[in-house]
Amino acid sequence: MMDGTTVNIDVTAPGATIALALMFLKTESEAIVSRLSIPNTRFDLQYVRPDFIMLRVIARNLIMWSRVHPSKDWVWSQIPEIVRCGVEGLGGDANDIDDMDAEAFIQAYVNIVAGACISLGLVFAGTRNGDAQELLYEFATYFLNEIKPVSPTSGNFLPKGLSRYIDRGTLETCLHLIVLSLSV
Numbered sequence: 228m229m230d231g232t233t234v235n236i237d238v239t240a241p242g243a244t245i246a247l248a249l250m251f252l253k254t255e256s257e258a259i260v261s262r263l264s265i266p267n268t269r270f271d272l273q274y275v276r277p278d279f280i281m282l283r284v285i286a287r288n289l290i291m292w293s294r295v296h297p298s299k300d301w302v303w304s305q306i307p308e309i310v311r312c313g314v315e316g317l318g319g320d321a322n323d324i325d326d327m328d329a330e331a332f333i334q335a336y337v338n339i340v341a342g343a344c345i346s347l348g349l350v351f352a353g354t355r356n357g358d359a360q361e362l363l364y365e366f367a368t369y370f371l372n373e374i375k376p377v378s379p380t381s382g383n384f385l386p387k388g389l390s391r392y393i394d395r396g397t398l399e400t401c402l403h404l405i406v407l408s409l410s411v
Contacts, residue, residue: 241282248286255291263287265339267307269328277334277397284342288350295350297359302366305343310335314386326392333392340366341401348408363409370402 244263251259263283266272284305288295295301303311313332344366351359369385371377374395390398 237276240279244279244282244286248289251290253290253292255293260287260290263290265305265307266335267309269309269331272310272331272335273327277338280335281338281342281345284339285345285349288343288346292350295346297347297351297356297362299362302340302343302347302362306336306339310339317386317388317392329392333389334397336386337370337389337393337397337401341404344405344408348411352411360409363405367402367405367409370398370405374398374402 247259247263263286265280265283265287266275288305310332313328314336317329317332344363347359347363373387373389
């Protein structure tokens with residue numbers, strides 16, 4: 228879509244990302260997947276919208292269909308090291324991460340996890356895979372507890388206190404997408 232003399236990528240990027248994913252669905256094309264990279268620097272995290280990061284994760288996994296596995300390790304493999312380290316570093320006392328970086332890390336983190344969960348839901352839809360169902364349920368419970376604590380038992384493998392750095396609407400959107408993934 229033209230916005231004056233330039234293309235408005237906020238309008239065109241989501242459709243183009245999904246179009247690429249559908250064109251190369253299950254092809255395992257490394258060349259296309261490399262074009263859908265997940266930001267791995269602080270600058271890139273500030274530059275790419277978090278919801279576009281989620282679309283890239285979904286698109287990458289639709290293309291690399293056979294590499295999607297219902298395990299926590301697979302979900303963690305979707306998260307770039309800079310995001311993982313940034314999220315893990317938020318709880319420490321010697322915190323050298325400013326609020327703007329913290330927000331970028333958390334927004335990227337929740338959108339990547341939601342994208343990975345959507346990918347799991349799509350790949351294992353209709354298969355009655357118990358591992359996928361349990362993992363998606365665990366992530367749904369985790370996001371629900373981040374919004375409003377309801378269950379005393381939540382996995383120890385997930386960082387706590389994300390709601391201090393991110394708005395409730397983003398957490399709710401990610402929760403709703405994970406629950407939708409759980410329903411298929």
